[in-house]
Amino acid sequence: MNKIALITDTTSDLKSDTIDKYNINVLPFRIIYSDREYLDNIDITPQEVYSNMKKEVPTSSLPSMKDMEELFLRLEEEGYTHAIAITLSTGLSGIYNAMKLISENHPTITTHICDSKSIALGEGLIVTECGKLIQEGKSFEEVVKAIPSIKNRIYLYFVVGTLEYLKKGGRIGKVAGTIAELLNIKPIITFGDDGKYITCEKVRGRKQSLNKLVELTSNILDKKKCKVYVVHGDALEESKKVMEKISNHPNAISVEFGGYISPVSGVHSGPGLVGMVCIEEP
Numbered sequence: 001m002n003k004i005a006l007i008t009d010t011t012s013d014l015k016s017d018t019i020d021k022y023n024i025n026v027l028p029f030r031i032i033y034s035d036r037e038y039l040d041n042i043d044i045t046p047q048e049v050y051s052n053m054k055k056e057v058p059t060s061s062l063p064s065m066k067d068m069e070e071l072f073l074r075l076e077e078e079g080y081t082h083a084i085a086i087t088l089s090t091g092l093s094g095i096y097n098a099m100k101l102i103s104e105n106h107p108t109i110t111t112h113i114c115d116s117k118s119i120a121l122g123e124g125l126i127v128t129e130c131g132k133l134i135q136e137g138k139s140f141e142e143v144v145k146a147i148p149s150i151k152n153r154i155y156l157y158f159v160v161g162t163l164e165y166l167k168k169g170g171r172i173g174k175v176a177g178t179i180a181e182l183l184n185i186k187p188i189i190t191f192g193d194d195g196k197y198i199t200c201e202k203v204r205g206r207k208q209s210l211n212k213l214v215e216l217t218s219n220i221l222d223k224k225k226c227k228v229y230v231v232h233g234d235a236l237e238e239s240k241k242v243m244e245k246i247s248n249h250p251n252a253i254s255v256e257f258g259g260y261i262s263p264v265s266g267v268h269s270g271p272g273l274v275g276m277v278c279i280e281e282p
Contacts, residue, residue: 004134004143005075005109007085009063009095010040010262012116012124013231022131025071027063027095029264038263046260050234050271057168060264062095068102076108082140083111086127090115091195092268112144117195120261121229121277122156129279153280155226157190157200157216159209161235161272166197188212210238210274214245217276221251224280231258233266233273242274253281 007025008014019026029040031049033056038044040060049058075083083103087096096115103111116123129150133143160166186209187199203212220226228246232239240257247255260266261273 002082002140003078003080004140005080005083006127006131006134007071007083007099008123008127009088010042011088011093011119011265012086012127013120013258013262013265014124014127015259018124018128018131022128022135024127024131025075027067027071029063029095029262030061031058031263031267032061033058040264041262044263046233046263046266049263049266053271057165058267060267062093062098065098065102068099069105072102072106072109076106080109083109084130084134084140084143085111085113086116086123086130087113088119088123089117089191089195091117091191091197092119110140112140114147115195117151117193118154118156118191119265120156120231120275121258122154122191125154125229125277125279126150149282153282155190155220155278155280156275157188157213158231158269158273158275159186159188159206159213160233160269161206162270163187165268165270188216210242213274213276214242217246217278218249220278220280221246221249225251225253226278226280227253228255229258229277230255231261231273231275231277233261233269233275234271235274239274242276246276 009027010029028042031038031040031044085099087099090096096113099113116126130143184204185202188201189197190200192198201212203209230239230243243255
């Protein structure tokens with residue numbers, strides 16, 4: 001009988017009860033300061049990253065190859081025959097390729113690596129939907145076959161407080177980012193087909209950007225019944241206001257507060273992020 005392991009990374013923003021419920025293996029990214037290093041969301045919190053930003057903006061790195069290797073060795077020992085790994089977008093990280101390399105060293109486990117082409121709960125909801133299918137007794141092949149349709153049901157949009165951090169990390173063009181900052185343009189950001197950030201709307205000012213986020217969510221809900229999740233990066237009050245506005249929509253099956261995004265995501269987006277993730281009902 002197949003025994004399927006489920007793997008992801010800390011940028012998927014899954015809560016501990018979800019991780020326990022679906023027996024998810026979570027690989028931590030690393031947050032690196034000039035004189036110290038932390039495991040993402042294990043020995044550093046998002047709040048600590050934001051409060052330190054005035055002193056030093058850290059860099060980030062993949063989960064270590066050692067951690068990945070040890071995970072696969074443990075899965076072998078525990079009798080797993082198959083593994084499904086959902087990773088942070090290849091447009092933002094090399095974790096997909098690293099996981100592929102390690103998995104090829106362990107041919108006794110048949111592994112499918114999925115590029116989420118997303119981040120935060122855009123990635124995490126793919127993981128939880130796969131977890132549900134595994135619990136229902138679906139085969140490895142059935143779960144893998146379902147992933148594209150799961151991805152097509154998920155929508156993610158976010159705004160940031162400043163484009164400074166996305167510019168620093170090379171996530172957006174420096175020239176375009178600088179011009180946008182000067183004009184007080186606040187882009188609504190999502191993911192393109194290549195798994196890289198793209199601007200789907202441009203508005204002026206913080207208030208208008210948050211209103212546009214609500215409008216985009218409402219447009220999706222006008223057509224489909226969805227579960228909605230609101231996340232933030234050091235923007236608690238604004239995220240709660242966005243959540244309140246979305247909660248009134250009749251097609252919102254549920255509106256949940258996802259809390260802080262992972263520390264490593266916060267390093268690259270900076271303070272002030274408000275994000276929305278929808279998953280439509282199948």
